[in-house]
Amino acid sequence: MKKTIIAFLALATALPLSAQNDTVVVPPDISEDGGLTGSISYEGAWQDLGIAIPSFATNANVPTPANTEGTAALGRELARVITADLRNNGLFRPVGPDSLPRPEYAEITAPRWSAWQARSAEMLVHGYVRAGSDGRLTVGCYLYDIQLKNELVREGWVVPPSDWRRAAHKCADLVYSRLSGESPFFDSKIAYIAETGPKDHRIKRLAIMDSDGANHRFITSGQATALTPRYSPDYKQIVYLSYLKGRPSIYIYDIGTGKQHLVTTSNNQTFAPRWSPDGKWILYSMAVGGNTDIYRVPAQGGESRRLTDSPGLDVGGSYSPDGSRIVFESDRSGSQQLYVMNADGSNQRRISFFGGRAATPEWSPRGDQIAFTHITGNFRIAVVDPNGGNLRHLTNNWQDEAPTWAPNGRIIQFFRTARNSGESSLWQVDLTGRNERRLPTPVGASDPSWGPVLP
Amino acid sequence: MPGSIRFRWSQTVQQPLNSVVSMQIAALRKEEKLGLAVAFGAHVALVAVLALHAMRAPPVIPMPERMTVSLADDVALTSTAPDPSQDSRAAIAPTLSDTPAPVAESVPDPEPLPRITPEPVPRPTAAPPKPKPSPKPQPRPTPKPQPKPAPKPKGGAAQVGSNFLEGLSDNRTGNDSRMPASQIGAGVKASLFSQIARQIRPNWKPPSGADADKLVTIIKFRLNPDGTLSGRPQVMGQRNVNDANRSQAGRHAELAVRAVELAAPFDLDPKYYEAWKNVGPLDFDWKLSQ
Numbered sequence: 247m248k249k250t251i252i253a254f255l256a257l258a259t260a261l262p263l264s265a266q267n268d269t270v271v272v273p274p275d276i277s278e279d280g281g282l283t284g285s286i287s288y289e290g291a292w293q294d295l296g297i298a299i300p301s302f303a304t305n306a307n308v309p310t311p312a313n314t315e316g317t318a319a320l321g322r323e324l325a326r327v328i329t330a331d332l333r334n335n336g337l338f339r340p341v342g343p344d345s346l347p348r349p350e351y352a353e354i355t356a357p358r359w360s361a362w363q364a365r366s367a368e369m370l371v372h373g374y375v376r377a378g379s380d381g382r383l384t385v386g387c388y389l390y391d392i393q394l395k396n397e398l399v400r401e402g403w404v405v406p407p408s409d410w411r412r413a414a415h416k417c418a419d420l421v422y423s424r425l426s427g428e429s430p431f432f433d434s435k436i437a438y439i440a441e442t443g444p445k446d447h448r449i450k451r452l453a454i455m456d457s458d459g460a461n462h463r464f465i466t467s468g469q470a471t472a473l474t475p476r477y478s479p480d481y482k483q484i485v486y487l488s489y490l491k492g493r494p495s496i497y498i499y500d501i502g503t504g505k506q507h508l509v510t511t512s513n514n515q516t517f518a519p520r521w522s523p524d525g526k527w528i529l530y531s532m533a534v535g536g537n538t539d540i541y542r543v544p545a546q547g548g549e550s551r552r553l554t555d556s557p558g559l560d561v562g563g564s565y566s567p568d569g570s571r572i573v574f575e576s577d578r579s580g581s582q583q584l585y586v587m588n589a590d591g592s593n594q595r596r597i598s599f600f601g602g603r604a605a606t607p608e609w610s611p612r613g614d615q616i617a618f619t620h621i622t623g624n625f626r627i628a629v630v631d632p633n634g635g636n637l638r639h640l641t642n643n644w645q646d647e648a649p650t651w652a653p654n655g656r657i658i659q660f661f662r663t664a665r666n667s668g669e670s671s672l673w674q675v676d677l678t679g680r681n682e683r684r685l686p687t688p689v690g691a692s693d694p695s696w697g698p699v700l701p
Numbered sequence: 702m703p704g705s706i707r708f709r710w711s712q713t714v715q716q717p718l719n720s721v722v723s724m725q726i727a728a729l730r731k732e733e734k735l736g737l738a739v740a741f742g743a744h745v746a747l748v749a750v751l752a753l754h755a756m757r758a759p760p761v762i763p764m765p766e767r768m769t770v771s772l773a774d775d776v777a778l779t780s781t782a783p784d785p786s787q788d789s790r791a792a793i794a795p796t797l798s799d800t801p802a803p804v805a806e807s808v809p810d811p812e813p814l815p816r817i818t819p820e821p822v823p824r825p826t827a828a829p830p831k832p833k834p835s836p837k838p839q840p841r842p843t844p845k846p847q848p849k850p851a852p853k854p855k856g857g858a859a860q861v862g863s864n865f866l867e868g869l870s871d872n873r874t875g876n877d878s879r880m881p882a883s884q885i886g887a888g889v890k891a892s893l894f895s896q897i898a899r900q901i902r903p904n905w906k907p908p909s910g911a912d913a914d915k916l917v918t919i920i921k922f923r924l925n926p927d928g929t930l931s932g933r934p935q936v937m938g939q940r941n942v943n944d945a946n947r948s949q950a951g952r953h954a955e956l957a958v959r960a961v962e963l964a965a966p967f968d969l970d971p972k973y974y975e976a977w978k979n980v981g982p983l984d985f986d987w988k989l990s991q
Contacts, residue, residue, distance in 0.1 A: 286960075427952040
């Protein structure tokens, strides 16, 4: 009896010790094939992956419309664009061409491993640019694992000289998707509302730009205030709300032709137009006699049908990717909360029960998450699953609002209003919430909508 | 005068009390006095004994030595040794024949033959215990019953044992005196594994992403005797893959394989090659710091 007690005591004292030692290595067990088994854990937070991006090489420095100094200088610009793309998304620590040796053309397919291993980078991006006889550019992109000394992925593109930045974005996409597992998104366009002028008399124009802020252009003139643009599911059109002399209208702008057509117009307050996943319908909200409800109208124009009928404010419907359900915001319980209903307006139920107010819900293109603005003192971007569980805050700032999803369903963009100046800017955050990135815009910006990843 | 009044009062109260006590002692009978004396004496004796006992040093209760208990769930079913050998040299007992060899009787020649049996080798029955190379004590090195010396024919010092036909160990020439056993013990395996883990861990870095820290990739691989990889590590499976981290799962597995490839060749004791030639299933995961 005594012995067992003492043995038990020895065990009890030995246990915490062994628990401390075993946080990393679980003692091996005999597996069925007799091998050594156990587990190996990475500990601590994520560390950025070092990527070396030296200048792209060229076989012959020839003049090109893309760069006045020829293809050699263009190769350096390509590497700079890739470096800027990969910077600030929290995954990588890219080192650009300005601080790296320039590789020879022959080294692109056979890197000098010893030279690169001496640097701290783990990955290496090599590439070349060649000018064809017709003036078109051939850009090749290679991703190498420096430590393993092997090639991870390669791809090449033939682009007209005016699209040379797209070739760089494609290469950045290749590196990003290969190393993160996510879908690419750099070679895409973003529609947003460009804001200029004083605070009380803002001019709001619809504008489109590349994902890195280049190739910026305005689409509307600014005579009418433009609001809440949204790309269509096929990314060929943009629906937006236009206020001309106080009268709201919903327009669809065709990116290919540059023309736009009117969907619906009303004397009543109208807001938040959104596409259905099949592109046939537009959801919008309209205040009639103090009661705001969600309506549905064919994208080609026609009769509107009311989907909600509760007294109070029902706004901002967003379809699930399969088109069967709609998430929207309603204050029927006293404060703004998230509700889900079937696409025909039936079976309305509340999903947000986590305190504070919840506004501007957006269903992820993957269907697994709903992004919204969580208002608890400050405005934060947050995500929940479609049943309202698993709340996660992605940002914590003074005022972050209007989240929309990147096509890959992994990045959310939103606009952030500075506390004192009221200046607004576009930001991106990934689903871990760790990686925030400001999108450069030439003027103040709000209401971003992410366009397609270009083919 | 209030003072004189109080004095008088106390006088009258104390007087009867004193008289009661003296009266009670005086009223005790003889046997009661005797009993009182005996009880007093006994109490004094008891105090004296206790005081004497307390002054002595307390008896030392020998504490059993603290033992380490390792919970191994794989004992006794298979024999283990630090360096298992399936074909150890058979132990030969120095049997002296006390009866004449039967061979001698069958020979018709009456003349006693010169002794053909060689002198029994004066080998010790048990091989000298080899210093155990394992730093950890074996939990239970059960000697395997299999290669025990076959029963000798009594009187015969023949070198061909009865185990000849059964194919049991008849190895009398080799110098392989290791402990016969079929497996390497759990303690050795634990230290081999921690050596492998030590080499892999600096190279293991999982991908980032939502819920990517929940992913677990299970890897196995084979090693050559020089510690290099024999073929590519194989992914046996993954755990905790969900909608959020599905896009990272492939990269997670790839990075686990990469960690093993970068860690190779492994610096392991070739003596234990049998124990480390197969590694896996090995879990690769991510523990966020608390």
